[in-house]
Amino acid sequence: MNRIVELLKGFDVKDDYETLQKYSADYGIMSKSIESKRKLPSAVIFLRRRDEVERLMEVVREYHVPIVERGKGTNTLGGAIPLKEDSVVVDLSGMKGYCTEEDSITSLPGTEFDEVGIERFPVLPTSFYMATLGGFVSGGSLGLGSLKNGAIWDNVMEVEVYTPSGRKELHGDEVKAVVQAGGTNGIVTRVKLRSVKRGKIKVRRTHFSSLDKAVDYAVDQDGAEFVSIRNKKMMSAMGYSSGGWTVIVGEEEGGGDDVAFRDLITNFAGAYYTVVNKMKVSYTSLDLPLYRLYELDDECMIDAELSKSQGIMFSHTYFLDCTPKLEGFKFDLHSVLINDRAEENRLSKMIEFKRRYDPEDLMNPGKLLF
Numbered sequence: 001m002n003r004i005v006e007l008l009k010g011f012d013v014k015d016d017y018e019t020l021q022k023y024s025a026d027y028g029i030m031s032k033s034i035e036s037k038r039k040l041p042s043a044v045i046f047l048r049r050r051d052e053v054e055r056l057m058e059v060v061r062e063y064h065v066p067i068v069e070r071g072k073g074t075n076t077l078g079g080a081i082p083l084k085e086d087s088v089v090v091d092l093s094g095m096k097g098y099c100t101e102e103d104s105i106t107s108l109p110g111t112e113f114d115e116v117g118i119e120r121f122p123v124l125p126t127s128f129y130m131a132t133l134g135g136f137v138s139g140g141s142l143g144l145g146s147l148k149n150g151a152i153w154d155n156v157m158e159v160e161v162y163t164p165s166g167r168k169e170l171h172g173d174e175v176k177a178v179v180q181a182g183g184t185n186g187i188v189t190r191v192k193l194r195s196v197k198r199g200k201i202k203v204r205r206t207h208f209s210s211l212d213k214a215v216d217y218a219v220d221q222d223g224a225e226f227v228s229i230r231n232k233k234m235m236s237a238m239g240y241s242s243g244g245w246t247v248i249v250g251e252e253e254g255g256g257d258d259v260a261f262r263d264l265i266t267n268f269a270g271a272y273y274t275v276v277n278k279m280k281v282s283y284t285s286l287d288l289p290l291y292r293l294y295e296l297d298d299e300c301m302i303d304a305e306l307s308k309s310q311g312i313m314f315s316h317t318y319f320l321d322c323t324p325k326l327e328g329f330k331f332d333l334h335s336v337l338i339n340d341r342a343e344e345n346r347l348s349k350m351i352e353f354k355r356r357y358d359p360e361d362l363m364n365p366g367k368l369l370f
């Protein structure tokens with residue numbers, strides 16, 4: 001029996017080769033540079049209750065065992081991939097349960113979006129049908145609803161997190177130390193999110209011969225659930241024939257077509273993922289201030305998704321099958337580092353928390369430079 005499994009006696013643990021292989025990967029392996037970093041963990045532990053998390057953290061503290069938290073492993077950035085061979089992967093997808101109030105949802109980490117009702121989430125990842133709430137709060141960012149309601153960190157009201165230095169409860173702005181920190185700051189055991197009541201979304205596509213007109217129109221739609229600007233190459237990769245630039249708007253009670261929710265998600269927020277998977281092309285993403293959108297050129301397949309983070313509107317922009325000439329804040333889709341995707345003010349909160357409560361880097365080691 002390996003030493004780590006011995007330390008974890010009494011827990012639900014697996015260390016057979018097939019399980020270790022499965023838990024050495026997440027959806028991040030679609031990037032070759034992320035794939036090359038993955039290591040086989042030494043064990044996988046399945047936690048379902050808070051007292052089990054507490055007991056595990058005692059082992060972490062005493063024996064300095066590196067931990068990699070995992071929901072359903074659907075993140076595309078290697079967040080749930082172990083970078084160290086002696087890591088223990090902690091599967092939290094079985095820690096389920098939630099309650100709702102008029103304006104909020106309080107949940108354990110393993111709950112899935114469908115279990116609560118997807119119309120209640122202010123921001124919903126494209127992967128909502130296969131991800132956990134804990135995974136989205138810990139590793140997610142934008143999604144359907146982000147233009148209207150902001151990013152996930154704008155919608156988390158409270159977080160409970162277990163660190164090597166004990167249990168912490170964070171409220172208000174403090175939650176930014178943990179949201180999107182990818183488990184590097186501890187095991188998230190409870191989250192409280194703002195909730196909404198979303199009605200049926202209708203989708204309309206408007207075609208423009210010039211980029212300037214498309215951008216002018218798009219930035220005016222800031223009350224929509226989503227707005228995406230795509231060029232002809234991107235539209236054709238998604239199976240539509242169109243000239244110039246197309247603006248796709250999804251709006252509650254808006255004019256346009258009825259679209260099944262799942263199609264809405266794969267055709268809109270998941271468009272880049274759908275095309276990359278189908279055509280195996282290169283992909284990059286840049287967060288651009290809106291005025292830079294007028295400088296887009298037509299070389300790449302382009303999908304510019306308007307979003308809001310911390311009250312500021314910007315474009316989360318995918319460039320497929322080429323290297324963009326524009327410069328912006330790079331949301332690096334080929335890096336496992338949180339440092340390569342979080343804005344400065346949030347990153348500094350994560351780093352400060354990490355230095356204080358996990359200076360040994362036991363929680364998802366190697367993913368946050370601090």
Ligand SMILES: Cc1cc2nc3c(=O)[nH]c(=O)nc-3n(C[C@H](O)[C@H](O)[C@H](O)COP(=O)(O)OP(=O)(O)OC[C@H]3O[C@@H](n4cnc5c(N)ncnc54)[C@H](O)[C@@H]3O)c2cc1C
Binds near residue numbers: 027068071
């Ligand atoms: C097709 C597709 C579409 C996607 N669309 C979106 C999208 O629109 N928006 C978006 O933001 N993401 C998107 N993603 C990425 C990902 O699916 C989401 O971020 C998702 O919510 C992650 O949930 P998960 O349960 O799979 O978490 P995992 O992938 O298992 O984990 C995510 C990160 O959080 C950490 N973690 C997980 N649970 C905990 C916990 N309880 N405590 C502490 N740390 C934890 C992990 O270590 C990892 O770093 C997409 C992925 C795919 C494959």
